[in-house]
Amino acid sequence: MSATTAPVDQRCAWARGASDLMLAYHDEEWGRPSHDDRHLFEMLVLEGAQAGLSWSTVLDKRENYRRALDGFDPETVAAYDQARLDALLQDPGIIRNRLKVASVVRNAQAFLRVRDEYGAFADYLWGWVDGSPIVNRFTDMSQIPASTPLSDRISKDLKKRGFTFVGTTITYAYLQANGLVEDHLVGCPAKPA
Template sequence: MTEYHDTEWGRPSHDDRYLFEMLVLEGAQAGLSWSTVLNKRENYRRAMDGFDFERIASYGQAETDRLLADPGIVRNRLKVASVVRNARAFQRVREEFGSFDSYLWGRVEGTPVVSHWTVSEEVPVTTDLSDRLSKDLKKRGFNFVGSTIINSYLQATGVFDDHLVGCPAKRT
């Protein structure tokens, strides 16, 4: 967890495959701890073709059944189905905006939203942006994208810099 926090969490990412990976993992976390999902990350990469959203979008029943039988990932039927559904929706967003990166980062004009929280209790679990983005993603056909999940996603992908003031990983 420390290495993930210090080297990855909150770092701005503009790579569509990584943005999809984090969307899948954040959705898988619903009702679970982040450490549980993070510990299964390599299993997800193996089972889901390295988070290749184009390949995942073409998954049919055989691939879904294979995933549901894989003990290395969270085998919740709704979460597994959402990965395929989200891959298809992800592709549609890319077609419309040129990239998911453009869609996502366009919401903050390409610049991370920097907070100045001093204690973790100050960090909100949802924000106006996570509310709006969640609503829009749902309209576009995404699942497991509630405001709390999306807020975590925005933090993880660096759209929000929510490292606490004084944290060595805070970059701004």
């Protein structure tokens, strides 16, 4: 039985009773290793946008972000000027928080610097886990931490490199989203074998 046909009550608790969009995200994307720089930039933007909000709010706006941010192309976003930022702040399809919108450009610029240093942002990121996901075997959502010593170290390094909206909790969620940390509960049909 695939994750998309499994009963909802067998999934991780946060996906139970969720929208079709959230179920698809849980089943097909969350916790799956990503080595694609554009996807990694996209998730960096979206995780930062989530700060103080629910993931479902951000996920519902994902396509609007994709449209507004030129398909999450970091080179294009890094070159946005103040007029473009002002236009984004008027876009009702995205979260129009001034600091979060400004962080998109700053993070794109920092992302490109890291990519230039390492050859790929993915190489930088996956280097923190020696190229292999950390697979946890939690049986209850209460066991999943909001942050870890690893997310503390990565958050500190990202901040040093000029990134914003990358606190340790956001960083841990980012690691989970991109499969560096695999936190599907034991028994969840979406947990990779």
